[in-house]
Amino acid sequence: MPRTHLVLDSAFTVGPVRRRLFGGFVEHLGRHVYDGIHEPAHESADEHGFRKDVIELVKELGVTTIRYPGGNFVSGYKWEDGVGPVEQRPRRLDLAWHSTETNEVGLHEFQQWLDSVGSELMLAVNLGTRGAAEAIELLEYANIPGGTARSEERKANGREEPFGITMWCLGNEMDGPWQLGHKNAEDYGKLAAMTAKAMRQIQPDLELVACGSSGASMPTFGEWERTVLEHAYEDVDYISAHAYYEEDQDLTSFLASGANMDHFIKTVTTAADHVQAHKGSDKRIDISFDEWNVWSITKWEAQQKTFTLDEWPVAPRLLEDVYTVADAVVLGGLLISLLRHADRVASASIAQLVNVIGPIMTEPGGEAWRQTTFFPFSVTSRLAHGTSLNVVASGDTIDGGKHGTVPVVDSAATVEDGHAAVFLVNRHQSESTTVTIDLSGLDVDGDVHAEGIWDDDLHAVNDLSNTSRVGLRTNESVRREGDTITIELPPVSWTALSIG
Template sequence: MTTARLTLDARFPIGAVRRRLFGGFVEHLGRHVYDGIYEPGHPQADEQGFRRDVLELVRELGVSTIRYPGGNFVSGFRWEDGVGPREQRPRRLDLAWHSTETNEIGLHEFADWLDKAGSDLMLAVNLGTRGVLEALDLLEYSNVPGGTTLSQQRIDNGRAEPFGVQVWCLGNEMDGPWQLGHRSADDYGKIASQTAKGMRQLDPSIELVVCGSSGASMPTFGEWERVVLEHTYDDVDMISCHAYYQEHDGDIDSFLASSIDTDRFIEAVVATADHVGAVRGSAKKIDISFDEWNIWYQTRFHDVDQITGVDNWPVAPRLLEDVYSVLDAVVFGSLMISLLKHADRVASASLAQLVNVIAPIMTEPGGPSWRQTTFFPFAITSRLAQGDALRLRVEGPTIETEKFGAVPAVDAVATHDAETGATAIFLVHRGRDGAVDLAIDISGLGDVEVAEAHLLHDDDPYARNTLEEPERVTPGTVDARVDGGILHVTLPPIAWAAISLARA
C-alpha cells in the first residue's frame, strides 16, 4: 500500500465558497425539458405537468442557479415564442439540435419550476441571430415591475412580480463555427459591449457574463479572451469557461487526470483577464463563470445520435443520453475539486446538464427516475462545502499519464466554516494499482470528530446505474478516524471520497 500525507490549515483560505458554484444548466435539447422535467401524463406529474420525482431529485442534488435556455439552442431562440397562451405559441425549428421546439415550456413555466426546485434563474440572451434590442426587451419583460408595455405583458401573462433575474449570459460559445451567428472575437466583443451597456442602463444591478472560448482546445483560445475583454472589461463581471471530458481510446490514466486540464484552463483565463486589466490600469477583477462542465462522450453523439434531413425534425428525441460509470463519477468529483480549488475566481459554475441529457438524473417516459453515478459527488459536495475553500498540501505518489505526464495520485481540497467549525475534505485517488493510506494533518482545527464519511468506488470501475439496475452504484462509507490531530483514511483505487468533520 502506498502512502500520502496531506496538511490542512484553516488560516490560509483560497476564497469563499459561493453557492453559485453548485449551479446547473437546462437547455431545450433532447428529452431534457419534454419527458424530463415536464411530462403532463406521468403518474408523478403535478398540476402544471412537472414530474414531482424529478423535482425531489433536483432538490436533493442541491442546485443553486440554473442557466437557461441554452446552450447552442439560445442562438436561434426567440424568447417571445415562450410567453402568452400556450395554444397561440408557434412551433419552431431548432437548428442547433435539428429538432422541433413546441414552446410548451417557456420563461413563465420554467420560473415556476425553479420556484418548486428552490433554484435561481440565470438567463442567456440570443446574440447569435438577434442583438441589443431583443436583449433589452427580454430584460424589461423580466425585471421591470410595471408601467411599460412589456412589463404589463408579463403581468397579463400571469406574473405580477418581476422575475428579478440577476445573472445574464451574453450569448453562447460565439467562437464556435457550429454556432448560429458565429463571429470573430472583435465582432462579438463589440456587440457584447453594446448589449451590456444597454442592459446596465436599464438595470444597473444585474451581473453579466461574456463568452469566453468554447473550450481550451479551440484555436481561438487565449486570443479570443483577450480581444473580447478589451471590448467588454468595464461592462461585464464574468467570462465563461466550458469544458467536457471523456475517456479516449482506453487511456484511463489521462482521463483520471482530466482536472489537471481544468486547473490549467482556469489559470490561463485568469491570467489573460488580469493582463487586460493591468494594461488598462484597472483594479477591477473579472471572475469566471464555468457555466458548462461535465463528462460528455461527444464522439458517441457525432458517430450515432446526430439528426439530419430537411424533413426530419423530431420533438424531444433521445439525444446525448450518456450512461455514466463509477470511473466517470470519480473524474466528475475531481472536476468539482478543481472548481473549489479556484474559489477565489470561479464565481459561478453550471453543471451541463440536469435531466436525461448528459445528466445526473435520468427518467423514462411514464416510468421511473433514477440517479446516475455522477449525481452523488455533486449532491454531497453541494451539501457539505461551506465557508472558505482551503488548499491542501499533498505529498505522495504520482501516476504517469500520456497526456499530462506525471500527476499526483491524490487530489484534494477542503472547506471550512469558521463560525460553525464544520470542515469538509474532498478526495480523489487516481491510482489504479492499489489502495493509498492517507494521513491528513488536521491539528490546526482543534478537537474534531468525523461526522460523515462517504466513498464512491466499485471493483468494476465501469459499473453503472440503469433503468434495469437503478441502484447498482450507491455511495458507501470509508473508514476515517482521528488520532492525535491526524485524520487517517484509506482509499481504494479509482475512488472519490468526502469526509465531514465537526467540533467534538
C-alpha cells in the same frame, strides 16, 4: 502502498465557496425539458406538468443556480415564443439540435419549476441571430415592475411581480463555427459590450457573463478571451468557461482530468488579468464555468447523421450518456478543481441536469433515477461550505497520461463554523492509498465520517434495468486520533470526509 499527507490550516485559504459554484444547466435539447422535467401525463406531474419525482431529485442534487435556455439552442431562440397562452405559441424549428420546439415551456413555466426546486435563474440571451434590442426587451419584460409595454405584457401573461433575474449570459459559445450567428472575437466583443451597456441603462446592478472560448481545444483559446475583454472588460462581470472530459479508451489521462481543468482556469484568469493590467482597471473579472461535465463527445460526433427536410422530431433521445463509476470519480475530481479555484470561479453549472448528459435520468411514464455522477455532486454541494482551504499536500505521484505527472491523490477542503469537509480522489488504478490529514491548524472537533464512490467494476452503471446498482459507500477505514485523520482510499475512488 502509495501514501499522501495533507495539512489543513485556517491561515491558508483560497477564498469563499460561493453557492453558485454548485449550479446546473437546463437547455431545450433532446428529452431534457419535454419528457424530462416536464411530462404532464406522468402520474407524478404537478399542476404545471412538471414531474415531482424529478423535482425531488434536483432538490437532493443541491443545484443552486440554473442556466437556461441554452446552450446552442439560445442562439436561434425567440423568447417571445415562450410567453403568453400556451395554446397560441408557435412551433419552431430548432436548428441547433435539428428538432421541433413546441414552446410549451417558456420563461414563466421554467420559473415555476425553479420555485419548486429552490434554484436561482441564470438567463441567457440570444446574441447569435438577435442582438441588443431583443435583450433589453427581454430584460424589460422580466424585471421592470410595470408601466411599460413589455412589463404590462408580463402582467397580462399572469405574473404581476417581476422575475428579478440578476445574472445574465450574453450569448453562448460565439467562437464556435457550429453556432448560429458565429462571430470572431472582435465582433462578438463589440456586441457584448454594446448589449451590456444597454442592459445596464435599465438595471445597473446586473451580473453579466461574456462568452469565453467554447473549449481549450479551440485555436483561438486564450486570445479570444483577451480580445473579447479588451472590448467589454468594464461592462461585464464574468467570462465563461466550458470544458468536457471523456475516457475515450484512455483511463490514465481521464483520471487526471482535474489537472487539465486547473490549467484551463489558470489560462482564462491570466488572460483576464492581462487585460486588467493593460487597462489599469481596479475591477477583477472572475469565471462563470457555466458548462462542465463528463461527456462522450467522440461517440456523439460519430453518431451524428444527415437529416432530411421533413425530419424535425419533438424531444428526440439525444446525448443520453450512461455514466460509469469511473465517470463519477472523475466528476468528483473536477469538483475538487473548482473548489481549489474558488477565489476565481464565482459560478459553475454542471451541464446538464436531466437525460441530456445529466446526473438524473427518466423514462417516459416510468421512473426517475440517479446516475453515478449524481453522488459526488450532491455530497459536495451538501458538505462544501464556508471557505476553501489551500491544502498543503505531499506524497506519491503517478503518470497522468497526456496531462503529465500528477499526484496519486487529488484533494480539496473547506471549513465553516467548526465543521470541515475534505474531498479526495485516488487516481491509482490498482493500489489503495493511505492518506493522513493534519488538522492541528483547524479548530474542528468531533467525529469524522467518510463516504464515496468506488467499485470493482469501474464501468458499472445505473440504468433502467438496475437503477440502483451504484451508490454511495461508507469507508470504514477512517480513523481520527487527536488532530490526525487516517484513511485508506480504494483504487479509482472518490471520497468525501465530514468532520465535526
